[in-house]
Amino acid sequence: MTKDSANIDKDQTPRTKCRKKEFVPPDGGWGWIVCFTSLMANGTALSILNIFGILYVYLLEEYTSDDPFIFFKTSWIGSTCTIVTSLITVFARSWSEQYGIRLTAFFGAALGVIGLFSSAFMQQLELLYLTFGLILGVGGGLISFTSIVILEHYFKEHMGIAIGIVSMGSSICTVCLSIVLPFILESLGIKYTFIILGGLYCMLLLCSLTWKPLFHRKSENPALLLYKETHFVNRCSCSTKHRLNWKIFKNRTYLVWFLGFIFALFGYSVPIVHLVKHTQDAFPGSYAFILITCLQITSGLGSVIFKKIADFKCVNNIYMQQCAFVLNGVLTVSIPFSESFEGLIIICLLLGVCDGIIMCSVDHTVFDIVGPSDASQATSFLLCGVSIPFAVGPPMAGLLYGHLHTYKIAYVVAGVPPIIGAIIMCIIPRVQGSSPASTETYAFGSTTILDIDLASPSKLGSRKGYSPDD
CATH class of the missing domain: 1.20.1250.20 (MFS general substrate transporter like domains)
Structure with missing residues (x-):
């Protein structure tokens, strides 16, 4: 081996070595x-x-x-x-x-x-x-x-x-x-x-x-x-890397979006759990279970369609989430005021679309805010954070129903957090986010x-x- 070739091997970057040994599925x-x-x-x-x-x-x-x-x-x-x-x-x-x-x-x-x-x-x-x-x-x-x-x-x-x-x-x-x-x-x-x-x-x-x-x-x-x-x-x-990167929360843009997203999920799952029970109370004899079917169909289709839309550079994913959260809150509040079973079907179809929009745009939003190197860690923090607010909504709605024997107040209360969460996200454009971390190592x-x-x-x-x- 010549001296020049030895220097080339010595100066070979870890990135080049990694590419040579990259596993190809x-x-x-x-x-x-x-x-x-x-x-x-x-x-x-x-x-x-x-x-x-x-x-x-x-x-x-x-x-x-x-x-x-x-x-x-x-x-x-x-x-x-x-x-x-x-x-x-x-x-x-x-x-x-x-x-x-x-x-x-x-x-x-x-x-x-x-x-x-x-x-x-x-x-x-x-x-x-x-x-x-x-x-x-x-x-x-x-x-x-x-x-x-x-x-x-x-x-x-x-x-x-x-x-x-x-x-x-x-x-x-x-x-x-x-x-x-x-x-x-x-x-x-x-x-x-x-x-x-x-x-x-x-x-x-x-x-x-x-x-x-x-x-x-x-x-x-x-x-x-x-x-x-x-x-x-x-x-x-x-x-x-197996350590938690808490420095992600120094990115103020991510912090504001994280808090807004977390708050918006309080009450988000109330319709999923209590919709069938409410429908049986409000419209006895109706096939209430079809509402869950309608919600999931449009959720799946909405996720596929809007995931493609979110790929366009001209689309602001945070604005899209805000609109979906506001519409979700309004629809949740309107559930107990629907005067027909058909009206509930329409509400559930629209709720499914909102759910598809919100969930499909999360990955794009995280990527744009923190960069590729911290995207997985940021999403992990989000997953842990949303578990509590997503879960406490239905028990609180059940508690209100147990004492009031009506879901009217429960759905009105459940519809407020998504709207407030969307309002919190309005602060994001005024926040100077920290620069994304280096993209050399993921x-x-x-x-x-x-x-x-x-x-x-x-x-x-x-x-x-x-x-x-x-």
């Missing part, structure tokens, strides 16, 4: 089987949360009592599951790295089966906090997280398509369950419904077995080897579908101000 083949099973797993885990409003009505019938707090207590079952599912994804990352994606997913599916089967035999309502809330919540969080992370082992060029397919799983499964579940509940009761849902979760055990992680066995780059499995690290990233910390979407090479290359070769 197969982009197809068995990956499409993995994509389908991920759709089933993610959709099943999240759809059970989405249809809790249907289960809520039959839980009230099963555990009926003269206790005025029965509506409050029952609402907390679904809220507990929501909180646990959201928070557990933070730990799911390290568990999947230490024990493997497939083992973590299988364990999550097994917990879901145990939680649902045991819920069928609970004689006291409070015990459902443990079985449905905690055990199912942990299982659902693990299975939904791993169903997204595994895609990075199989896709690169088609990552956007794979993510889009899997993200539709929640809406597809929720629509199917919202149609079928009422007939099962009416014919067999809540006990056997839990058993059937547990059997559905057994299918996820088989789905998780198809998730064989891929890794570059001959790679000498230890940054690509995480315990026994390897995750595809973002392009040009030669290290994995932190691997995916916790939701939004994070994977941000991490995909197609996403990084499509956003303004970023070039994959920078």
Whole structure:
């Protein structure tokens, strides 16, 4: 080796070395089987949360009592599951790295089966906090997280398509369950419904077995080897960060948007849980469950359509979120004042569109505010932050209904936070945001579908101000 060549090797940047050892996913083949099973797993885990409003009505019938707090207590079952599912994804990352994606997913599916089967035999309502809330919540969080992370082992060029397919799983499964579940509940009761849902979760055990992680066995780059499995690290990233970057909150633009978004979600989920019960009270004999179906259909379609719209550089994602939050608040307030069942259907269709807009624009907003290097961490903070306000709304609405025997005040109160949250976001244009962090190294910390979407090479290359070769 000559002296000049030695100097070239010595001066070779870590970025160049990283590119030489970059793992290249197969982009197809068995990956499409993995994509389908991920759709089933993610959709099943999240759809059970989405249809809790249907289960809520039959839980009230099963555990009926003269206790005025029965509506409050029952609402907390679904809220507990929501909180646990959201928070557990933070730990799911390290568990999947230490024990493997497939083992973590299988364990999550097994917990879901145990939680649902045991819920069928609970004689006291409070015990459902443990079985449905905690055990199912942990299982659902693990299975939904791993169903997204595994895609990075199989896709690169088609990552956007794979993510889009899997993200539709929640809406597809929720629509199917919202149609079928009422007939099962009416014919067999809540006990056997839990058993059937547990059997559905057994299918996820088989789905998780198809998730064989891929890794570059001959790679000498230890940054690509995480315990026994390897995750595809973002392009040009030669290290994995496992620390929390609290400096993100020094970005005042992100802080204001974070606080506004968090506040807007207080009461956001009230219609999802209490809509069926309110409709049965206001319009006896109507097929109230169809409202959940309508909401999920337009939510899925809205997410797909407005995600494409959000890609345009001329679109301000924060303004789009603000409009959606304001409309969501107005529609929520109008629910108890609807004088016809058809009016409620229209309201639910529009609520679904608002939900699709809000959720699909989160990843773009985070990316634009903090930059690509901190996008995953910023979304992780957001995920943890929204779990509490998203979950406390339904119990508070149940508490008001238990004492007032009407949902009018509950829906009016629930409609105010989204509007106030949108107003808080109006401060953002006046705030001087700190410069985005350096884009040379990306932190691997995916916790939701939004994070994977941000991490995909197609996403990084499509956003303004970023070039994959920078």
